[in-house]
Amino acid sequence: MCGGDKTAGVSPTVVSLTPAVFHLPAAVSRVAQTYGAHPIVPRGPRFAPLLARVRAGIVSALGAEGYEAILLTGTGSTAMAAVIGSCLTPQERLLVVRNGAYGDRILEFAQRIGQPVVDMSLPYGERPDLAAIEQLFKANAVDAVAAVYGGTSTCTLNPIAEIGQLAKSYGKKFLVDGVSSLFVEPMEFEAWGISAVMGSCNKGLHSHPNLTMCLVKQSLLAEMETIAPRAPSLELGKLHKAQVQGSHPYTIDPMSILMVEAALGVLAEEGGVVGRNRIYLARAEKLRAGYERLGLRIARWPGSPLASIGTALYLPAGKSYAQLATTLAETEIDGHVFEIYSAQGKLSDTVFRIFHMGEYKLEVYDVFLKALEHALR
Numbered sequence: 001m002c003g004g005d006k007t008a009g010v011s012p013t014v015v016s017l018t019p020a021v022f023h024l025p026a027a028v029s030r031v032a033q034t035y036g037a038h039p040i041v042p043r044g045p046r047f048a049p050l051l052a053r054v055r056a057g058i059v060s061a062l063g064a065e066g067y068e069a070i071l072l073t074g075t076g077s078t079a080m081a082a083v084i085g086s087c088l089t090p091q092e093r094l095l096v097v098r099n100g101a102y103g104d105r106i107l108e109f110a111q112r113i114g115q116p117v118v119d120m121s122l123p124y125g126e127r128p129d130l131a132a133i134e135q136l137f138k139a140n141a142v143d144a145v146a147a148v149y150g151g152t153s154t155c156t157l158n159p160i161a162e163i164g165q166l167a168k169s170y171g172k173k174f175l176v177d178g179v180s181s182l183f184v185e186p187m188e189f190e191a192w193g194i195s196a197v198m199g200s201c202n203k204g205l206h207s208h209p210n211l212t213m214c215l216v217k218q219s220l221l222a223e224m225e226t227i228a229p230r231a232p233s234l235e236l237g238k239l240h241k242a243q244v245q246g247s248h249p250y251t252i253d254p255m256s257i258l259m260v261e262a263a264l265g266v267l268a269e270e271g272g273v274v275g276r277n278r279i280y281l282a283r284a285e286k287l288r289a290g291y292e293r294l295g296l297r298i299a300r301w302p303g304s305p306l307a308s309i310g311t312a313l314y315l316p317a318g319k320s321y322a323q324l325a326t327t328l329a330e331t332e333i334d335g336h337v338f339e340i341y342s343a344q345g346k347l348s349d350t351v352f353r354i355f356h357m358g359e360y361k362l363e364v365y366d367v368f369l370k371a372l373e374h375a376l377r
């Protein structure tokens with residue numbers, strides 16, 4: 001845990017209010033300090049048991065029985081490419097439901113590999129129209145659907161349970177971008193009709209960003225025997241086969257896998273996904289009340305609940321994002337400085353974002369509200 005332990009004359013604690021790089025649990029950081037003395041060789045005897053423990057640990061932490069966790073070198077976008085490039089036949093028509101920057105990325109990746117797509121493009125944050133989706137399923141105009149659960153550009157949640165139930169009843173594959181929601185927002189894989197999830201290790205799991213993961217339903221993995229993969233080195237069927245045998249066909253960093261194991265341990269101590277969700281909600285509650293007290297307006301869209309990882313806020317009149325970010329990053333308040341996040345794409349002129357991910361004490365956010373008040377003056 002970070003914050004509070006300041007001595008005069010020492011440089012301030014930098015608190016990251018961004019969603020990708022933030023303070024990690026001490027148990028995760030400790031791996032980096034001790035690994036050099038005891039490295040694990042990818043083909044050595046200690047690798048296979050580690051890989052097996054971590055793959056099983058991920059499935060168990062997520063309550064994703066019936067799914068297989070597959071680890072990859074890379075980030076969330078790597079997992080997106082792996083799922084899109086491995087789970088569909090070249091003929092399958094993919095409905096891309098997009099209302100944010102990562103839905104845009106799903107479309108970009110699908111088009112890059114020549115996947116036939118039906119593009120349901122909505123204004124950022126707008127709740128997808130379930131009747132319109134059902135119409136496409138009913139007319140058999142698509143074979144699969146992809147959507148983002150936690151919309152990181154708007155800090156809202158999409159109706160994944162509802163879309164998934166439709167996908168399930170019409171027999172459509174359902175690919176979910178869970179990069180910013182896995183391990184933080186409770187998910188019900190089977191009940192929500194999910195076929196595969198694009199994940200990450202560095203967001204809700206609080207590990208390093210050089211390893212990522214996908215979760216694939218076992219029945220889809222069986223079907224992959226007949227699907228020619230189109231994303232070289234990201235072939236989920238091939239990777240899965242190697243990983244159940246305790247190996248990986250390409251370089252994968254054992255230190256990062258040890259960090260994921262440590263991160264899973266910390267998650268379990270916090271009470272699993274539900275416990276971590278509670279920690280994030282307590283931060284959200286404190287911060288959102290503070291934003292309103294300071295006269296900031298939270299970006300909301302009807303029917304789209306706020307995500308638990310952060311908040312999108314309208315820029316106050318007369319303030320630019322750059323001004324606000326620089327003041328927060330350069331002005332020390334009670335031993336802390338803060339780094340916030342601009343909005344993405346279409347929203348960047350009107351909205352900015354404050355995330356509350358990572359290993360910080362709840363009191364740190366009181367200091368942040370003080371800093372924000374100062375920066376807004």
Ligand SMILES: *Cc1c(COP(=O)(O)O)cnc(C)c1O
Nearest residue numbers: 075076077102150152177179180
């Ligand atoms: C962060 C994020 C990604 C992509 O992750 P990278 O680390 O940029 O590769 C994909 N989808 C969502 C919803 C995200 O929040």
